[in-house]
Structures are given as structure tokens and as C-alpha cells.
Amino acid sequence: MATLSVAAILAENARRRPAKTALVEGERRLSFGDAWQAALAQAGALTGLGVRPGDRVALMAPNTTEFPLAYYAVAAAGGVVVPVHLLLSPGEIEHVLKDSGATLLLVHLAQAVAGRAAADALGVRVVTLGAEFDALAAEAEPLTTYATRAADDPAVILYTSGTTGVPKGAVLSHFNLVMNATVCAFDANDVRPDDIALGALPLFHAFGQTVSLNSTWRAGATLVLLPRFDAARAIELMVKENINTFHGVPTMFVALAAAAADADVLPELRVCISGGASLPVVVLERFETAFGARIYEGYGLSETSPTATVNQPDFGTRAGTIGHPLWGVDAEIARAEVEGRIELLPPGELGEVVIRGHNVFSGYLGRPQATAEALVDGWFRTGDLGTKDEQGFLTIVDRKKDVIIRGGYNVYPREVEEVLVRHPGIAQVAVIGLPDELHGEEVCAIVVPAPDGDRDATAVIEWSKEHLGRHKYPRRVEFAEELPLGPSMKVLKRELRTRYAR
Known part of the structure; x- marks a missing residue:
């Protein structure tokens, strides 16, 4: 039986480069050696709590040091990590715990109220990350190494955001995750041990977990955590910590390109990866102009670990x-x-x-x-x-489900968004289809105006007519202060369809 564990990613770094900085969060700095020892101590505590290989352990934490340590501790104990989105309600958390069969919830203090309410309803044990878990780890006998797992054994169960109803648990194996981290680090991107990456993507999400955490550490590089994304703060932190690698979703690149104008100093970025949603070409152009760095756009899903495709230096890159x-x-x-x-x-x-x-x-x-x-x-x-x-x-x-069929013609929202976002008065836009008696569906654009843009729907429609085919331009334009974003920073179009259906 071939054996493999995600835990090997951290264990190997502890062996090869124990003194090198693995993780930075605020003033906290952990070497690979220290991070692995902490994970082994926590794994000992998990074993003491009755966690056995194959048991599901839910993990609910923001991008603080506690997340990576607990993630690798669960893997080392042979458990299966069930990351929980931070924006879920207690009822939704309850669904994840029940559906996954989690026997334990590790929860950060910031999420403890919602997490505990859900766990208590099911009789699932709760341990708070920080003082409580640290005390258990201090008393426990640390594991000497990680538990043996078959390569195809489950490592993580990721709950899809439920755009098609109830969230489903996508089961990812140790082989899936180790291969994705390895190939992202050494084949798709040129990740080097002396790189320093910003961990701003939520680690409970597939993109942040594989590309920011596992792939960065697979290459022996340093991860700097940013618990709450703010563009100005991100730029400051990138300069302060000499960060040269940024992984983000399009909304983050929009914010960074806008914030660059007010920054005194900009970081020297070597690798920038975009994923999670389609990146409008104009956003890519603005960011690359501001930062003098190339964005490599990729694509993936929870079900594909997540990375499936990406613009790669070996093949040349093509915007859009x-x-x-x-x-x-x-x-x-x-x-x-x-x-x-x-x-x-x-x-x-x-x-x-x-x-x-x-x-x-x-x-x-x-x-x-x-x-x-x-x-x-x-x-x-x-x-x-x-x-x-x-x-x-x-x-x-x-x-497939976002395609608008207007009068028998297919309209692809992304194509309309690419055109509208070039309007000087538009900062962000989402295009949706709304029920219409005459045409079946009508094209509706929800616009976040630029700071100096006005709220003139007729003007936007007239401008659209000049730039889009007759069946494609929006007949309805609504204005919003911001677009609703899911935990993975994607625009929630189903929420917009509900909000504007009339």
C-alpha cells in the first residue's frame, strides 16, 4: 500500500530547513522546526481527545497562526480536516458538522459563539484554539511523527458554497492535495525557497489552502498571514516583510490597483496568481501597470484540489x-x-x-x-x-447556470461585464438574468459606481448600446454601494437575483 500524508509537507521542511521562517503573523514568527513541533504537540492532544485516523475534525479559524498549526496537527494525527467557512450561520455550521460526521470542532475565539451553538446542538465536542488547545498540547505526549495514511485516504472535506442548494462535501485525498501543492509550486509557477508570500486568501477555502499554504510550504517558502484583507494594509505589509508573491481573487486585485495610487512605496512582486472568479482584462491591465508585475490567471474548483489550469511561463500567458x-x-x-x-x-x-x-x-x-x-x-x-x-x-x-437566455439568444454575463467595467464611471459590475414575460429573461447590470461616477442608469444603457450587441446590452441598470461576496470573495449572483427579482 502506497502511503502519503499532507503532514509530510511541513515535516520535510522541519527536516531540511528547521531554522527557516515558515510563518509570520503580526509579531509572531515561527520557524519550520518550531511549527512542526507545535503541530506534533497538538496532534498528541487530538489523540488524547480520542481522534483516530479517519476521524473528521472541523476547523473554524481566520488567517491566524492557529489555522495552519491545527490543520497540520489534524493531518499528523491521521484525521480528516473539515474547514468551516467563517461567514456561516449556526444553522449552516450545524449542517457541515452533521453531514461530515465531525467528532470534534476546533474553533477560534472570534467564531466561538456561532461554532459552539452549532456543536452543542449536535453534542459535538468543542475545543477553543489558543489558550485551551495550547494547554492540552502542553500536557499531551507529542507524536513522534505523523500517522500512516494511504495515498487515497481522505485528507480534507471541503464544503462547496451551495450555489445549487445544500452544500456538499467534496472529499479530497492526501494524493490530491500533495500533488496539487507540488505541481503548483514546481511546474505551474516558479516558486523558490526564498520567496515570501502574502496569505490573504481565506485558508478555509481551497484556493488559499492549496496555493497559499500548502504550495508555499511545499517549496520551503515563507507565508505571511493577513487575517483581514484591506488593500492599503496589504501594501504596507508587503513592503515591510519584503513580500514578492501575492495570490488573490479579482476583487482583491481591483482594490490593490486602486490603493496603489495612495501608497508611498509599492512592493516588488514577482509572482501574482489570480483565481476564484474570472479576472476582467481591464483589472489585470490596471494592476500590472500600477505594480509592474504580471498576473498569472488560473482556474479551479473545490472538486479539483483546486487548481486545474493556469497561465504558465512555460506556455506563455494570454490575458483573458x-x-x-x-x-x-x-x-x-x-x-x-x-x-x-x-x-x-x-x-x-x-x-x-x-x-x-x-x-x-x-x-x-x-x-x-x-x-x-x-x-x-x-x-x-x-x-x-x-x-x-x-x-x-x-x-x-x-x-452553465448563469447564462442568460434572452429571446432565445444566449447572453454570457462575463462578456457583458468585461465591456461594462471599461466604462469610466463604473468601479465594479455584476450582470444577471431576471425573469421577463416578453423575452424569458432580461439582462440586468448591478453597478458599483466609481468615486466620481454618477448614478445615471439611462446613460449607462445608452453607452452599453454602442459597445454591445442588441441582445446583450442591459435593459435594466441598478446601483449598489457594494456587491455581495461569499466567503471565497466571489460575487453571490444568486443573492442579486433574489434581491432584484420584481
Whole structure:
């Protein structure tokens, strides 16, 4: 039996570079050696609490030192980490705990009220990260090494944000996560041991967990945590800590490009990765102009560990695309309307993005039907529509379910957003389809105005007419102070559809 553990990522660094700084949070600095010893002590405490290999341990914490240490402690004890989104209500947390079968909740003080309410309702044990967990770790016998796990054993269960109803648990193996971290570090991106990365993406989310935490540490590089993202603060911290690597979602790049004008000094960034949602080309251009750094846009899902494709130096980069598949991964375009089998399409055709490779999850926990619908003929069906050109560059057009069908014509919100965000009076925009008696659906743009932009819906519609096809331009424009964001910083279009349906 081949064995493998995510815990090896930290254990190997402790062996190879024990004195090197692994983690920075405010004034706290931990070397790889110290971080691994702390994780082994916590793993001893978990074992003392009855955690056995294969047991599910829920982890609810912001981007503070407690998260990575507890994450690796659970892995070292042989447990399965169940990260909990910080913005969930007690009822939603209860669903995650119950559905995953978690036997223990490790919760940060900041989330303790909501976490404890959910755990108490189910009779799940709660340990507070910080003083309580540290005391248990101090008394426990530290593990001497990490527990043996089969490569295909579950390592993490990530709950998808539930855009299609109740959140489902995507089961990721040690092999999925170790391979994704390794390939991201050494094949897709040129990550070096002397790099210093900013950990601003939530670590409870797949992108932050694999790309910021596991991939950075896989390369032996340093991670600087930022518990709450604020663009001005992020720039200050990047300068102070000599950070050269930034991983973010489009909303973060928008904020950083705007904040750059007011900053006295800007960091010298070498590697910038964007994912989580489509990055408008104009945002990429503004950021690259302000910081003099290139953004490599990628794509992935919880079910693909998450990285599936990314713009890579080896293949050249192309703005507006998600680049090429990772090493060992295939991404193709299949006929979207065909159910039950995969019918691949030639280059240039629009269809559903399908993925196969070492990054594809084991399935949805306890949901064989949903798993069978998602994993077909050895491919994972993403639900995203896209194209692949002759050079192998992939482009995401939109979510299958976000496509607006107006009068029989398909309108892809992302295409409309790309045009509207170039309007000088628009800072951010989300385009949705709303029910319409005449056309079936109507195109609606929700606009966050620029600081000097006015709120003239008619003017925006008239401008749109000049830049978009007759079936594509928004007939309705609404203004908002901000767009609703989910825990992974994606715009919640389902919330907008509910809010503006009338």
C-alpha cells in the first residue's frame, strides 16, 4: 500500500530547513522546526481527545497562526480536516458538522459563539484554539511523527458554497492535495525557497489552502498571514516583510490597483496568481501597470484540489484566458447538453469544461447520485462553459447556470461585464438574468459606481448600446454601494437575483 500524508509537507521542511521562517503573523514568527513541533504537540492532544485516523475534525479559524498549526496537527494525527467557512450561520455550521460526521470542532475565539451553538446542538465536542488547545498540547505526549495514511485516504472535506442548494462535501485525498501543492509550486509557477508570500486568501477555502499554504510550504517558502484583507494594509505589509508573491481573487486585485495610487512605496512582486472568479482584462491591465508585475490567471474548483489550469511561463500567458492545464491534468471542452457521457469537441467550439487527472476529488461525501453526475467517463464535469483554442489556451465564458437566455439568444454575463467595467464611471459590475414575460429573461447590470461616477442608469444603457450587441446590452441598470461576496470573495449572483427579482 502506497502511503502519503499532507503532514509530510511541513515535516520535510522541519527536516531540511528547521531554522527557516515558515510563518509570520503580526509579531509572531515561527520557524519550520518550531511549527512542526507545535503541530506534533497538538496532534498528541487530538489523540488524547480520542481522534483516530479517519476521524473528521472541523476547523473554524481566520488567517491566524492557529489555522495552519491545527490543520497540520489534524493531518499528523491521521484525521480528516473539515474547514468551516467563517461567514456561516449556526444553522449552516450545524449542517457541515452533521453531514461530515465531525467528532470534534476546533474553533477560534472570534467564531466561538456561532461554532459552539452549532456543536452543542449536535453534542459535538468543542475545543477553543489558543489558550485551551495550547494547554492540552502542553500536557499531551507529542507524536513522534505523523500517522500512516494511504495515498487515497481522505485528507480534507471541503464544503462547496451551495450555489445549487445544500452544500456538499467534496472529499479530497492526501494524493490530491500533495500533488496539487507540488505541481503548483514546481511546474505551474516558479516558486523558490526564498520567496515570501502574502496569505490573504481565506485558508478555509481551497484556493488559499492549496496555493497559499500548502504550495508555499511545499517549496520551503515563507507565508505571511493577513487575517483581514484591506488593500492599503496589504501594501504596507508587503513592503515591510519584503513580500514578492501575492495570490488573490479579482476583487482583491481591483482594490490593490486602486490603493496603489495612495501608497508611498509599492512592493516588488514577482509572482501574482489570480483565481476564484474570472479576472476582467481591464483589472489585470490596471494592476500590472500600477505594480509592474504580471498576473498569472488560473482556474479551479473545490472538486479539483483546486487548481486545474493556469497561465504558465512555460506556455506563455494570454490575458483573458485561464492558460493551460497543470502538469498531469487534462482540461477539455465537451458537449454541454449531452448527459451521461462525455463527447469532446474540437478546438474553438463552446462547451462544458471537463477535467481529469491527479487533482480530481474522490466524490461528494454520502452523495453517490451527485458524484455519478459529476464524474462521467473518467472526467469531472465542472458546470462551466468555455472554449479551447488551437494553442491550447482555455477561456471560461460563464457558469452553465448563469447564462442568460434572452429571446432565445444566449447572453454570457462575463462578456457583458468585461465591456461594462471599461466604462469610466463604473468601479465594479455584476450582470444577471431576471425573469421577463416578453423575452424569458432580461439582462440586468448591478453597478458599483466609481468615486466620481454618477448614478445615471439611462446613460449607462445608452453607452452599453454602442459597445454591445442588441441582445446583450442591459435593459435594466441598478446601483449598489457594494456587491455581495461569499466567503471565497466571489460575487453571490444568486443573492442579486433574489434581491432584484420584481
